[in-house]
Amino acid sequence: MKYIGLADCNNFFVSCERVFRPDLWGRPVVVLSSNDGAIVARSEEVKKLGVPMGVPYFKVRDELEKAGAKVFSSNFDLYSDISKRVMDTLHEELGVIYQYSVDEAFFTMEVKSVKEAKIELARLKTLIQKNVGVPLSFGLAPTMTLAKYASELEKRGSGVSVLTMKDWEVQRDTVSLSEIWGVGGATTQKMREHNLITVADFLSADNSRIEKIFGVNGTRLGSELRGIPAKMPENDEAQQKSIMSTRSFSKTTTSLAVLEEALAYHTARASEELRSSHSKAGKLSIMLGTNRHSEWVLQGATSESVLPYPTNDTIVLLREVERLARAIFVKDVPYKKAGVVLSQITADDHLQLDLFGSQQVSDNKLMSVIDTVNKNLGKDSITIGRARYKESWGSNHNFQSSRYTTSWSEIMRLR
């Protein structure tokens, strides 16, 4: 029978940090979000302390210190590299995989016997642990939603769980809907108002009632929970719909010049990524944000512009970004973040030519030279205009580990 599997790395960012700091296995470790704002990854030891996911760091700093926890700023260069190694191994061993996030991938598997499937996945788990160095868990079930649920079951145990319909039919009476993938806070609330608490409640409710209240998401959820796939892992490298680059500043600013520098930096980042995926964007948006927890919360602004023709040229985009920024900037507002979003993305080889053939279709030589130099000599060896990262508007990252695997100057030294 065909099953859907999920491979999910345990406490991924924490595990990545531990690969190069083996002394931290068994010790409480957390990783902070960008700007050292909130907790985004916790080791088992920290979860046991009761520190919740997503809590602002400053609220739990003392508690963590008392527990002797090690704190890291996020180090995405490191995490992406480790992620790539995990995904490469999964791909080699399982064939087609669908990478769902930096630390998760779905796949399909023909299961002849549960026992054999378990042995196979346990072997794979050991292999990744040995070759890459991070622990992961596998869940195998008839649908994506159930595979997700299954993967949680053995996180602290063997790390491999196969959920058959027979198992699930026994369990689902007591599983609460809020534990299910895709059911968040707002939906849980709404379900509660309709007296739907457990999976069994949901499944015994009338189909048309579910559809009326929860729309297509409701009917899909019902199907997935009955073991009939309503979502399938897609292996094709689907075109990304949007690319964004945004960051909070360590301190607020009221200077248009500073905001323009930050926006220029994000424009460079986003268009670089656009070029590396061999595509162009038809729409550009910028955002200036204020502190969400201050009286300025509503003073943020966004603005967008449909480009005359799709482009990935940093210079063209920079010009437009500057125009938009000047239009929405308000004097004396303390801005806390800035960002750029590129959307309406099309692959280079799928571009629509306009009727008069007047648009620029050739690749910009200057851009590809800059990309090549930066690839060979390191990030930002060449920047355009003001598009260079500056600490003056940068984020806090006070506990950052080395980029052990992606930067020669930060490689681990042995003596």
Add this chain to the structure above:
DNA sequence: TCTGGGGTCCTAGGACCC
């Protein structure tokens, strides 16, 4: 003092058309 960033999908409602 200090509260992330990067995504996707769905829906409601307005503009516009015949």
Add this chain to the structure above:
DNA sequence: TCTGGGGTCCTAGGACCC
């Protein structure tokens, strides 16, 4: 004392995920 209905397209915003 009367005020269509049906359709498309677009966008803003909500919800969710990791």
